[in-house]
Amino acid sequence: MQNPTSNPGSVAASPFRIRLERRLITPRWVPWVTPVVSIILALVVGAVIIALQGVNPLEAYRAMFTGAFGSGFGLSETFVKMTPLLLAGLGVSIAFRMQMWNIGAEGQLWIGAWAAAGVGLFLHPAWNLPAWLTILLMAVAAMLAGGLWGAVPGALKAFLNVNEIITSLLLTFVAISWVEYFVDILWRDPGGLGFPNTAPLERSIWLPKIPMLFLPQGHRVHLGLVFGLIAAVVLWFILTRTRWGYEIRAIGENKVAAAHAGMPVARNIFLVMVLSGALAGLAGMAEMAGVAHRLQRGLSPGYGFTAIIIAWLAKLNPFAIVLVSFLFGGLLVGGDQIQITMGLPAAISEIIQGLILFFVLAGDTLSQFRIRFR
């Protein structure tokens, strides 16, 4: 994903030589067209796959679309699904801004969910806290835990120059195993027959639902969505209106130049990774306290990884991330829909996600390089 700074070389073995040549000028419109084109191309290739399953792809897409956006219920479920994607997507985007490849949002999300569950399940009854304070503490605990999980690769990168891609990714597996140990053994609900999970949170400390007039009764849209929207505005403000945001962008553009300009590069790497992890941790808290209402295996099917695709597709723009996570939430909801109505495997929506990322990356490369055949 990192912009190659030198010519990536050529494939010389065959009589055909394919070379990537750096473009001297990238037209201004290209960065904004590639995401759209890559989504369209992904849908076209996805259509071929759907057609191979013996289903009319246009009907499948229409069913996906109406399932996700065509009814109050579908729309509300899309909002539910976009919430963790939005928060985690914002988290990774701020790190990516600085060319810090935080691949570990999934682990930061899990550890955030774990910390929030600890506060809700144990601190809340033990200290007899009021519900609003517990919810606040759950959010703070989740951000601290997620921030810590981001701080480790951040510190290793900032002070020892250890590759953050590897450390953040590997810490994801540590986080998931850590949570599973608590879910399976230490915090397992003795009353939960047949399946390992913690006891449910007390009803009063579930994340409150957002009242929405046009959504059906009993919808599940919760306060986490508001967290996400606020976070988007805050990130936008930091990036465009503050000195720190300027430093983040400058370091992302050219680390060496930023250091020469006297910017504290190492400190900013560390702080950005903490913020990145904190937002992913908040995503975990929102999912735990807003949807599952307990800690359990399978809480996240990989929101933290999907968030990477979302951030990239949105060109790291906070408001674009809101839009793209809404679309991806719809993709998940619509994916279930086509399995029900058309008998297609639900994996279709994952295939489309993968195709979108593939075409975005290809498009980014092609917008910076031209291919030469000789």
Next chain:
Amino acid sequence: MTIKRLALLTLLIATVVLLAACAVPAAPVAAPAAQPAAEQPSVPFFYAAFATPIEEPWDGVIHQALQKAADEGKITYEYTDDIGYSGDMERVLREVAEQKKPAAIFGDAFGNEEAVRRVAADYPDIAFVFGSGFGPAGDNFSVFDNWIHEPAYLCGLIAGGMTKSNVIGVVGGYPVPEVNRIINAFIDGVKETNPEAKVLVTFINSWFDPAAAKEAALSQIDAGADILFAERFGVIEAAVENDLYAFGNMSDQYELGPGHVLTGPVWNMEPTVNYVIEQVKGGTFTSQDLKDFSMMAKGGASLAPYHGMDEKIPADILALVEQRKSEIMQGLFRVNIDEAAPAGSS
């Protein structure tokens, strides 16, 4: 190819796709698969919603029984699988209830217990039949579970009668009631034919981790175990590699280790499914615990076929197994149900 040409090409494709999309008349998304239900109104339409892929043995047993009923023309049947535990079960069930309007929805509620029960309460006209460790609810939520402790006990009789080292290994998933009662019944069987035998029990704390299960089995073999009960996948491989006998679980697993798998407890959902079909057809569906239909007397549990391995089992043990089997079937012998974590498990 320049980027301009590439963009032009993609734009062209997009236009074609869009035009094609507009050209197709906006037919309502009539699910083609649902039509058979309309053509044969006498046959009820059943749906199943599984948290795991149907390749997973537990949900696989439910799916196979429903598929068989559909193949026999008793019901029409569709399913959705791999729904997972990320809060999607509730939406899927509501969509199914609204759009498909099935007569009954089968599935597993484990890990999605509250969501499933919430939806069931909102759709009182649909029969909900779910695997669950909890009880039935309302007028339309029946529960079932795999009550295969009886054949597990019979396996224990065989294990006790065949061990030479007097050490027997059991590898289970989680120490939860439905696993505990299978393992405890197995241990009861062992103790009956061999009071001296020691049973090692290891839980891998996973439903599906063949590598961990195999590792646990290998360390039990190191500790002297010469016969293994594979409550989970992976153990039979260890038995084959060490030329030992093993018992499968849940389905007939002889093919996993021909010449090594003696038999094993088998779960069969057909009696449960057939009973629910009759109830739904007769309009008499009520919520109840369907556990009896997963036990031996009603054909819901059995000992896997021996595939000729009965030759390896001592005749007196085999006779005892047959005797107990018929006693259980006639209700003359009751296998103890003990859902506490097995003694000495790790």
